Amino acid sequence: MSIHRHSIGTEKESSLHRKLKLQYTGYGGRIEARTGDFVADGISETGEIIEVQTGSFGPLKAKVEDFIARGKVRIIYPVAIVKYIEVFDKDKKSLVYRRKSPLKGSPWNLFDALLYAPELPLLRGVSIEIALVNIAEKRSQDGRGSWRRKGVSIFDRDLETWHESIRLEKKADYLRFVPFKKNELFTSSQLAERAGINTALAGKTLYVLTKLAIVKRTGKKGNSWLYKVTKK
Numbered sequence: 001m002s003i004h005r006h007s008i009g010t011e012k013e014s015s016l017h018r019k020l021k022l023q024y025t026g027y028g029g030r031i032e033a034r035t036g037d038f039v040a041d042g043i044s045e046t047g048e049i050i051e052v053q054t055g056s057f058g059p060l061k062a063k064v065e066d067f068i069a070r071g072k073v074r075i076i077y078p079v080a081i082v083k084y085i086e087v088f089d090k091d092k093k094s095l096v097y098r099r100k101s102p103l104k105g106s107p108w109n110l111f112d113a114l115l116y117a118p119e120l121p122l123l124r125g126v127s128i129e130i131a132l133v134n135i136a137e138k139r140s141q142d143g144r145g146s147w148r149r150k151g152v153s154i155f156d157r158d159l160e161t162w163h164e165s166i167r168l169e170k171k172a173d174y175l176r177f178v179p180f181k182k183n184e185l186f187t188s189s190q191l192a193e194r195a196g197i198n199t200a201l202a203g204k205t206l207y208v209l210t211k212l213a214i215v216k217r218t219g220k221k222g223n224s225w226l227y228k229v230t231k232k
Helices: 015-025 058-067 107-114 171-177 188-195 199-211
Strands: 030-035 038-043 049-052 073-088 095-100 126-140 153-168 215-221 224-229
Touching: 015 030, 015 038, 015 049, 015 073, 015 126, 015 153, 038 058, 049 058, 058 073, 073 107, 073 153, 107 126, 107 171, 107 199, 153 171, 171 199, 188 199, 188 224, 199 215, 199 224
Parallel strands: 049 073, 073 126
Antiparallel strands: 030 038, 038 049, 073 095, 126 153, 215 224
């Protein structure tokens, strides 16, 4: 099997991805390291395989299953708790303006990424680390972007500030996302209200947590499913 076929590559790699890859791999590690049939973002000095994933975890499934036969795997998932938008001219040289986006991320965004790989955290030797960061999204007035952005295209995302990380190593670590007592029944809407997230994200969260056997359905209240914690 060709290694080139499975490599993420670095041609379109964002500055955010590159900086996190270097930070987590460390000075004594190796980046873009061949590991079995795939290429890992990095291998740390201790032999831990590092993958930085900024989108859905779905495409990672085959790769991670191959990696865990060779060592521990840590998946880094950056969440922009503050995002700045920088708009440059069409040549991407002169900054036209910079503004702060009203959108804010939170650790709960992890469940958007896990939706199509909900059982990935159950694989032995896999840990997920949520990196809470500030980013700068760089855009160009080049006329090549979507109509929603009036032709302004995104050409890079860069790391500005690293705040902290949340490491999820075992199944019980996901209990932090269930702000209810062990025998307390709750709905998706109640989770959304208590967590301060929208109902769509609450539904995704409960789907993943059900797959992880952190919560389970116990019946219905009207048209809404009722859930409770399986263990606390």
